[in-house]
Amino acid sequence: MSDDWSPPTGEYERPRILASLEVTSEVAEGDCIDPVLGVSERDLRLVDAFYHHLGVEASEDPSPPTAEEQESIDWLGEQFAKLQAMTPEELDALREERARARRWRR
């Protein structure tokens, strides 16, 4: 992995991005999603993004699957084959079942 950073020449100034970023409505300066422990939305998003990129790195690891991973890969293949073999009625029923499960989770 390369880490050959040299000081910037000024072409990526922070004001440029600050001016262009449209912050989503749920993120505001000082927004605190856990007032007791002081976890801010920004910190949570930052850490979430960091883990996302660690995940992207992990997914690009070319090593062969472990036995446990292979089991999941095969299972996922079987599930997909089952989906493909379903009739339109069975697919409608599955859609309804998943919608119910989502409503219940909320």
Add this chain to the structure above:
Amino acid sequence: MLHALAEQNTPEVRKQARRYAEQRIPLLRGACVPVSKQTPRDLVDDAITDIFLGDGDPWDPNQCDLLTHLRGAILKRTWLEIRHRKLVRYSPFDLAEGDVETVLARERPHASRGDISPIVFASMIELVATELRKIETRDGPAQVILECWQVGFVERREVMLLTGLDDETYKLARERILLRKKYLPPRLVAIVEDLLDRSA
């Protein structure tokens, strides 16, 4: 689209998507979302089923490959669950004085099986965020990427579009950020690994 799904849903892509999903587990567990050994697999299955049934965000094979879409779908779903849990789960805590290491040491024995206490999770968020903010202020490209991340823009394409970074500059800056994982306290890493072991 279904043709592209069948074509791209290869064992290799399923392996890559599962490996991605596995990295979401510490955060899910930290936010007290119930997880099991099968969760990474189930997250991938849900994302594939969504595409097949036309639920959730639609996949356009001309815009991105299947793996990228699956990672995005898993990210979105897990992020919403984490955020939801943190928003609804407030409970009083006896916040004793002390540094993070002391709090971690005190809380860990009391954590229920496979659970991270909210205090440990808050400490974990604080530690990682603090470490990421140690990126040099002179490192403009890394700084603007972090700014994008903390307001919810995480994908390479959108970050590059927003910042104007070119491909190579983005790639190197992202690598410098990810290298910070080396500096995270071993104690934090040990807790996450231990919790993962206990969930097995």
